[in-house]
Amino acid sequence: MPAERGQGRAERGRPTISEVAAEAGVGRATAGRTLGGYGYVSPELRERVLAAAEKLGYRANALARSMSTGVTHTLGVIVADIGNPFFAGVVRGICDTSRARGFDTIVLSTYENLEEEIAATNVLIDKRVDGVIIASAAVDKREVAHIEAAMDRGIPVVLVDRAISALDLDAVVIDNRDAAREAVETLIEAGHRRIGFVWGPPAPQAPATRRELLAEASRNLWTDGERLRGYLDALDDARIPFDPELVMVGPKVEERATQEVARMLALPDRITALFCTETDAVTGALRALRAAGLSYPRDVALIGFDDSAWAAVMEPPLTMIEQPVHQLGEKAAQMLLDTLDGAEPRREMHTLRSRMIRRSSVAPLPT
């Protein structure tokens, strides 16, 4: 609705900086600096500008306007890492949808740091956004006070990518568990039974049991835990015993994935297949294969998250899970904008389907 947007900005009837400057008998830049509170302005000129602004009623500014209309036409988005193409795609979906409905979008990236996330939420409250979409690093009840603070101020919040069980909020996620299960089933159908999982929870040491592993996962990121559960589901269905040595632990970085896949390749009963839950896990695994003089799919079968232009041009091209990134953003923005339009939040988890794109990185296990 471009008309609505235009009106939101036009600030009709409000004096402009130029008018204040003319009234004060100063240059436009001086008036701008004084009213913006930036840069140096001499006390005398400053006083003249402020007097002129008061006379003309200049302080009927964006804040005052939003206090009367209740809408600033801005959405705030907090993502874990804008450098991850996944989140970049989600943000694009949010921007496209909100723009079509007359809203601007501002984005903050927390780099998976909860302190940064709290700071980012405070910035969005300060900047008076109308609503917030967040991919939160929060895992449990003790970590969600900042989200509750935004809601307390009447700012609706929609979760994207990551559900938080402690919060009863609208959330848009993908079918992580089913997607992982389908990928691992595909590997099992090709005859593989020694299937590495990269990456698991960032525990300092490998959990000795399945129960410890799941406990560790539940203390960490929701998406990662769901993908791990899908891996275990597929093993269970095929009655393949769980082997903790086939799950990567430690920091979730490419280098660690390379080390851990190298370790799994050196086991007496080595892995013959890999399921990688992130782009950097895929590239890290490919480095380990090359260093070991092995190639895919001949020596090791491989399926990864997330699809990209690169995965398609690899030789051979990789079988990958494609997440509906744009749709995730669209849906989250729609839910938020509907709430702003007066719809009652449904407080439900909306799950979108991912899709496995079968290319050429899975071959039958040689018998």
Add this chain to the structure above:
Amino acid sequence: MPAERGQGRAERGRPTISEVAAEAGVGRATAGRTLGGYGYVSPELRERVLAAAEKLGYRANALARSMSTGVTHTLGVIVADIGNPFFAGVVRGICDTSRARGFDTIVLSTYENLEEEIAATNVLIDKRVDGVIIASAAVDKREVAHIEAAMDRGIPVVLVDRAISALDLDAVVIDNRDAAREAVETLIEAGHRRIGFVWGPPAPQAPATRRELLAEASRNLWTDGERLRGYLDALDDARIPFDPELVMVGPKVEERATQEVARMLALPDRITALFCTETDAVTGALRALRAAGLSYPRDVALIGFDDSAWAAVMEPPLTMIEQPVHQLGEKAAQMLLDTLDGAEPRREMHTLRSRMIRRSSVAPLPT
């Protein structure tokens, strides 16, 4: 300076929403909704909250605070496409640097659309950021009024990645022309003379002459034009005549790169090498090679912008130009924060060096 940041947020001495709620005898959520201007509040309760807020001086809020201190501790960043890993890296550099100096960073993505860029600039002015870093889609004098408007309001602006000759501003860029020249020289040294350039300016039709091509480039993105000039420099130095058939024109998308490389491969005197100026140009070119049954470096040598984890795990790995993305962001943030600290803007273009990472996608031309 975490202390400074803490103080910026603590808002000491200001009444909290809870205090206003207590004074008004309403719930905290009601007070929050009223003062935030969101959600439904009955007229009677609304009046009580506003009276309590006035009594306690609640409206000494973030805006009023910034008008007295002159600093909101927020930087605004406008990038052309946050989905491009290049810009994601630049934003990371900006965030890391500004965070270390007690500033938060909010990001807006314009998807290369000038109207969106103007809207984004207005949002940042409305949101009262202290300074702006922008990778602008503006090319000439008629397109920079929004940037001048921010400066008029005393908001310092630093350009990143893209210089704008019409504006005398601090800018941080890379050595695009030298980087392109070095890449093309590397191909020429390996014996290649039929070198495709992907991508050129988005002209609807192929310019017939070098002059027309350069005129077209000057009407488009600065970085693209610089890379084209570097390509031409290298050809000139080696006395290789310019052939307009070897420059891609048209929309800058992967599919078009694939079509155009296919065309260059089908020429009677076909290309034996490719220089690709973007990630999507690289993957598009690789698709064309595969479709033609050709492989690199045997049939076609290839060098591309920008390096990534994927380029390193390709088989064979690709020779790529690595841009100092984090440093670009760091330097831009430093220049902006120094200006906010009172330093005089130097109004200079600061050029960072890129680096060609030689891997295995260039082989000598068979004689």
